[in-house]
Amino acid sequence: MATDDKPVCFETDPGFCPDCGSILPLLGDRGGVTCYACERAWGPEVFGDMAMTYTIEFNNENTYEWSKHKDDAEEEADGPIVERKCPQCGNEQMSYATLQLRSADEGQTVFFTCTKCKFKETENS
Structure with a gap:
């Protein structure tokens, strides 16, 4: 899991540093992250199967239909x-x-x- 081959200290939830327990920053451009607290480097697997999704919903043409009847x-x-x-x-x-x-x-x-x-x-x- 760690990119520097040191053993991990304890098991954590995805998104937390397995060495010190701090919240990890989002993945960098190269797919890895460095913990701000202990400065240990981690690969993308430290996030497990966490995924970020964004949903953008657009109004349809009838969204403001009610305002025409006031x-x-x-x-x-x-x-x-x-x-x-x-x-x-x-x-x-x-x-x-x-x-x-x-x-x-x-x-x-x-x-x-x-x-x-x-x-x-x-x-x-």
Whole structure:
């Protein structure tokens, strides 16, 4: 198992150094690894039959179908909708978004957008 022909100290799970028990780094370009703790070199067999797999899932064309059936106000909203009267047109619903623009010990800034006329206002909370 070891590339330097020294005996191993103990049995470990795949991905751990059989000499010192530390977590091994991922396999290098040449298929081997060197333990960061004890600096002993190991071949790919130290990982056993461990395998890394990646799954990438893509949305299909019907993923956002539900959004086509909402009210016009909600469909065009810039964020979550709250009951807040627009000072410009009197509409009772506004969407909002928050950002931390000031220092960490101060409150956040809330940006409101009217769902009807798109009037924007801010509030420091």
